[in-house]
Amino acid sequence: MAAEPLSNGAAHQSVPGRYILPVHKRPSYSANGKVAPPMLPVVDLGGDDDGRIAEEIIRAGREFGFFQVVNHGVPEEVMGAMMRAAEEFFGLPANEKMAYYSTDGKQLPRFHTSVRNGAGEEFLYWRDCLKLGCHPPEWPDNPRGLGAALEPYTAAVMAAARRVLRLTAIGLGLEEGHFDGSLSGSGLMNVNHYPPCPDPSLTLGAGPHCDPGLVTVLMENVGGGLQMLLHGDGDAGGGGVMWVDVDAAPGALVLNFGHQMEVVSNGRLRSAEHRVVTSARGARTSLATFVWPEPGCTVAPAQELVLAAGEGPLYKPHSYGEFLGAYLAEGGVKEAAMAHLKH
Template identity: 40%
Template sequence: MAKLVSSWYNDVKIFPENYIFPLESRPGNITVPLASSIPVIDLSEANRTNTIQKILKAGEEFGFFQVINHGVSENSVNKAMKVFKEFFKMQAEDKESLYSEDNSKICRVYTSTASYATEEFHRWRDNLRHQCHPLEQYQIFWPEKPIRYQEYVRECSIEVKQLASRILELISEGLGIRSGYFDGELSESLLLSVNHYPPCPEPSLTWGASKHCDPGLITILIQDEIYGLQVLKNGEWIGVKPIANAFVVNVGYQLQIISNGKLKSVLHQVVANSSHARTSAAFFLQPLEDGIVEPAKALTHASNPPIYKSFKYKEFLSYYLSKNGDPEVALEPFKAT
């Protein structure tokens, strides 16, 4: 049987046992409220200082915010989302030709998580993942189908990369770090992760994506109109309401480390939907593998010593993947003694 959920979900007669999470860790039938409290920040606001303060406050209190009037054209986003959805509607053999469980592959399709072969319970999700930047290095590995995929994703990824760099520059200014701190090896990698969650006959038994934090600097997420994303705030899960023409931005572990704990990478998860497919596109801005990550020296002093060590990003990523992103232990080896 094909591994991709999108290739076989329509044929399900009995819900597969290896997708049923233990009672204590499954979503259940608990209703999570859609929150109006998650900050929505207008990046076209004339008062730059005010915008920076809003971003920092959101990063400290939520680890998540949404941005509107962000400068990425609606047309670019719509075209990219169109080909993402078309990709997962293709014939099984076309999608499966890119299937790989090798995490080192530049472009691949897989299902559930990067640890499918060893995980006990599978998530109700397919994923298309590839590097986006530098384009001239990676675009040759992208899918050739749908026919406009490379054209549309190239256009969108360029604009998203510019937005991510702009947000990081605002953050560096707000933290009091030098301008351009995040340029170069700290933000040279842009990884695209397209998540597709087919309609699920038993969404109370399984996860689209179970709770985790993102390993990189920041994540720029394009949601479609179907709700699914939830964020942990003060010990309670709240739903992130999709807003038209908005991006969800969240703090990754590396930004938490560089800010010496001032900005927080918070747990989030995705629930499945019984009647609608959901597709989202996450752009992970992250350091190069040999990039050095450490608390910014401008933020540490005798009364505020470094919380974390200095390390190469590949060291963190290797450990993170070996622990399946387990948020209980992901940061432990990188804390200062």
């Protein structure tokens, strides 16, 4: 279904029909429970006490799958330049943005408006997106400053992600370099733009999903919008599940684990289910950098974890490229995607 990107014209006075979700998929249709919304865990990557930092990452990954990092090594000026360049792209005249428009999911860079197919339903989410390559960085020629901002930002964010992956390996009791090489050798950036929505009760910026890869690093210009599905079965106490806002401190980066981390950890760490709600107040732009295995990489539970616990592997070895195809076909729905991985 082709559609004109939301950022191409004047502000909408009502939600067009193709963006109105079925009633059972709207934001008001939400899991509810007795869990008090928690503070998003803060992990300070500064200092040299790797054991302590690793424990904090594992605790956050076990309970939530989400956490924020400070002292992450991405300079404030690098973050600011990247966000300004991203916002400038979505402010370009429509004809200049449409030079990069494509429905080919393999094309990079690629500008598109989001669409989700599933269960016989076809509708649009309230989001425009610019997809950029990270290995090596790939960007549009316009705006001019995007490439100059993207290269240092990508390098710094990937360095932070690799540090988190090394610390995660330590926390799991694996070799520090377990996630090095092809297991984390690929990446992609989604520059997401959510224009003001005239009726946020009717649509979502992104539907409930888990990310397919290892870890995602997020920077946003305006807080509010991202929500995680909180399970009340951990140390947070309570029962049931509910959607809660993911709010980060100024200058922090938000990280969440994806399906491949749940597989490698044999279920010890949680692939975090999340969604994006819209706002009538103003636009929101976010940059999500995904760290993925290379397509031909075989992913499986770490043998050290399976043997140490005396338990069988919960997930079967799989090609990441094949899983990604199944994941996209399932629309990112967690249960359906994970069914392709479980024994």
